Each structure stands twice: as structure tokens, then as C-alpha cells.
Amino acid sequence: MRFHKYQGTGNDFVMIDDRQRIFPAADNALVRRLCDRRRGIGADGLILLRTLSDYDFEMVYYNSDGYVGSMCGNGGRCTVAFAHRLGVIQDKAHFLAADGPHEASIDANGIVRLRMIDVAGQQDTPDGVFLNTGSPHIVRFLPTSTLAEYNVYAEGRAVRFGDAFRERGGTNVNFVEAPVIDGQPWQVRTYERGVEDETYSCGTGVTAVALAAARRGAVSPVPLRTIGGDLSVSFELHADGTFTNVYLNGPAEFVFEGDIAL
Template sequence: MILHFHKYQGTGNDFVMVDDRARQFPADDHALVRRLCDRRLGIGADGLILLRLLDGYDFEMVYFNADGYLGSMCGNGGRCTVAFARYLGVIKQTTSFLAADGPHQASIDPDGTVCLRMQDVAGQQAVEEDVFLDTGSPHLVRFLPASSLAELNVFAEGRAIRYNDRFRERGTNVNFVEAPSAAGQPWQVRTYERGVENETFSCGTGVTAVALAASRRGASSPVHLRTPGGDLRVSFEARADGSFTHVYLSGPATCVFEGSYEVVTGNR
């Protein structure tokens, strides 16, 4: 089987995109997904996404982590899938699609910016000095002192939290944040992602969690955030009960290249 794919990235968070409207991709072959995402032995990506047709929606987004297994919601992956769907002619400027955490709506601006509506967020939970939220994926947010983020060992610190006793069973993504040094400057974010098990250049559900957590520290909507891979914006409405609604993640999503890969099934 020859697999035709596209490689997309959203602020450096990159994905192997597969047009699976014919439902021919062997989705239960976890080793294949891992191999395709491998940066030395495969195409290389933070995850793999299948675009499938589904009654009642423009399409379904099926997201796999780089470890080969189905993942929870991926915000940057969702934005890339919207851009991919427009490229395929499945949608035009607006869309309604289904992801792991439920229905989503999105739009694409003329400049290529994808604005994705995220799920409402029930609230945030204090974990000692940190904040825990679920923005379609679980996220711990840790605010750091000024000028400390650049030198942080995100892999070591994030992995220690992701596998500690509190989160060991389900796992969590971990976001390290530095507040702006002056008005008008972005919040700086670096993220350790479960499933990838390393730092990624950007995480959409992660910056969403950071923006909501930062709102309790004076940040107002929309929040400008900077990741190693680029800038994103998160807008929202905060409710009196601590929950959030009308949560939108906005940023670029672009095609890097396309190609073909010879798939040998059964080798797991």
C-alpha cells in the first residue's frame, strides 16, 4: 500500500495528515503510526491525523499521538486539519467537525489564520502552587519567575510532573509559563506533551490552558502567547462561577510538504 500524505505545522507543532475519506488507513497498526511519526526512521511529526467523513459534520478528525495511540484533543492539530480540509475542498471558510472531545467549529481568515472554537472549560484546580485544567486534554500550568523559562530543562521537569504519583495513571501535559515583562508583550510558554513524551515547539490545548489560568493573574481576553514555534492568541469569556465559555484558539496552520510512503502492514 502506498500512503499519500501531507505534512502540516501550526506554530511548529507538526503532523502527518492523511486523507482517509475512503477509510483505508490501518488505524489499529500502532507501530505504523509510531514509525510514520519517527523523525529518523519515518516522516517525522508530533502526531498523525486522519481526516474522515462523518454524517452530521463536515469531517471527523482522528488524532494519534507520536506513540502510535489515539490521543485526546489537539488544538494545533485541529487547526491544521481545518486547513487540510479546505485544501481538499471538503470545506470553504467555515466548518463544523468532530474531534476526540466533541464537536468544534472553526473559520479560516484570508491570511490563513485558523480560528478554532474549543470546548467550554469547567474551571481550574489548584495543585499546590500550580493550576490544573482540562481544555480537551489535561494540562498542568506552572508559572515561573522572570527570566527563568529560557534555561529550564523542560524535558526533565515536565517528565517528573507527568509521571509523578498524582498524574501517573492518566498522565498530564505540563506547561511552564513566564509572565510578560511589559504591557503588550506576550506570555512565554514551553510545553512537555504526553504521548510525544518530550517538549514540543507548541501546544494548542496547552496555550489555551495557560491563557485561562493567566486570566486569574490579570490577563484579559484575547491573550497573546509565544511558544518556541510562534505566536498564538486565545480569546474567551470568563463566568462568575470560574468556568470559561466562547474559548477560541487562533493562529497559523500551513502545509510543509507532501509525499508518499510505502506501507507494509502486519509488521507491528
């Protein structure tokens, strides 16, 4: 079976053209093995591109643990680039993902602008600010000059597997440092549920960070810097605290393709 490898700001995915429904979608061990960086191709997740009536395509996202996850923002951007490469779309896409319909566009440089779900609000918790941007996220703001040395793995795991989120299936956890100079990027590091490690970037995560940062003076479009590169998030904030017209913008790149024996 043919696969394509994509990455968006260092968040990497195995992409399968599953328009013919050939992929054994219930084989979680297979997905886990394909994502394994020693025994397989290596990726933070695997995505099936499928046909679906009334949409350009459907995106089915698995975390590297082999199980279907919630919305993946970087994966969504990469799926749009993949659909473009396959000729499934031109420069605009209307597709279905785990959290519902999405609109997106891709420019000549491979920059994908992806509309995210409207976000109803944010809750302050002892672990940080909680938001759902298609996936659940905690956003914890750190003091200046502490993010680089921060133990994202240990602190992220403590929240992800903590009592507060156990009944909700856990959460992703983002650690943030605000810019010292206005206009500079908000720096973000993320511990990802389902990967169970820090990743180089998380799209729904930086979206959550931008919306949480809006309450701390950040103005749309918000520039964000992850280990794997730069993204920006634009939005409209309403008087009741809700966010609409939320867009995640950034690069999505084809890396290589190959064949796997199933």
C-alpha cells in the first residue's frame, strides 16, 4: 500500500489515500506500528483521506497510539495539502473531521489557512486555562525565560493523567511564554495526548493558546512559535467571550512517499 509522509511545523503524519476504502481502519496495532519511529515509518499520527458525499473529502485522524483522536489542526492542514497533491481539490477545501465541517484554502507556497470550530469560552482551572478547540487543551502561562528549560514531559503528563481530566479522557497540555516585545511570537511547547510525549507543534494547541492569550492582551492575528516553526491564529472575539471565525495558518509540507507491506 502506498503512503505519503507530511509535516506541518514539525508535527508529522502518515497519509493514506483511502478513497477506495482499502485501509484496515480497525487495526489499531497496525496504525501504532506504522507510526513507530523504529519499527515503522514514524509519525505523530496517521490520517486517512476518504471520499464523503457533500464534502471534498473526510479526514480520519489517529494518534500514534493507534486510536482515533479528536481534531488535529496540523493534520488538517497537511490533509488539505495532500488532497491538493492528489487533485481532489484545487485551492479550496470543504471537508469533514472529528469535530465537524471545516473550510480551508492553500496558496502557491503551500501555506494552508484552516477554519477551526467556534469556541464557546474558556475555564480557569488549577492546572491552567481549559479550552476545546476541536481537541481538549490546557494552557498554562509561564514566567519569562522559563519555557526552554521547562520539563514539558513530566509536567504535561501530570495534568494529562491527573484526576481533573480523567473522566473526560484526558487533555493535551500547552506551556506558554508571552512575548516581551509586542508583535513577537507567543512561544509554545505541547504535551500531546495520544502521542504521550512532547511534539514539535500542535495546531489545535496553538489555537487554544491564541484564544487564551486574547484575554491577556493578544490581538488577532496572533503569531505563535513552536519548536517546529511558526503559525498564526486569527479570530473574532465577542463580548460574551465566544470566538468565531477562528483560522489556523501555516505551512504543510510533503516529505516523501513509499510503499508498505500490509
